[in-house]
Amino acid sequence: MSATESEQTDDADGWEAVRELPPSAKLVAKTLEHEDRLTQSQLADETLLPTRTVRYALSRLEECGVVASRFSFTDARKRVYTLAIE
Structure with a gap:
């Protein structure tokens, strides 16, 4: 199996994991x-979801390895x- 096929399989598995989420x-x-x-507050604005719901969704996505997070360079708080799958 080539590296490209492996990446596509991983991406498919990632989206498969998302299908099982709320x-x-x-x-x-x-x-x-x-x-x-996007930050959590930007996601809340974009999705029109409450921040608590966005926080829960992000935690579920991080558990599945679908979302990656890092500290903001402009505001360390x-x-x-980012999405970790294609």
């Missing part, structure tokens, strides 16, 4: 797919979230 997590994942990098 609708709020699916919406957050799709928003990150289109927006690339915030985390920036």
Whole structure:
């Protein structure tokens, strides 16, 4: 199996894991797919979900390895979230 086929399999497994999650997590994942990098508050604004719901969705997505986070360079109190699958 080539590296490309392996990556495609991993991506398929990632989206397969998202299918098992609540609708709020699916919406957050799709928003990150289109927006690339967002903070929790930006995700709440984009999805029109309460921040508590976004926080729960992000934790579920991180458990599945679908979302990666890092500290924001502009404000170390915030985390920036990106989609870890294609």
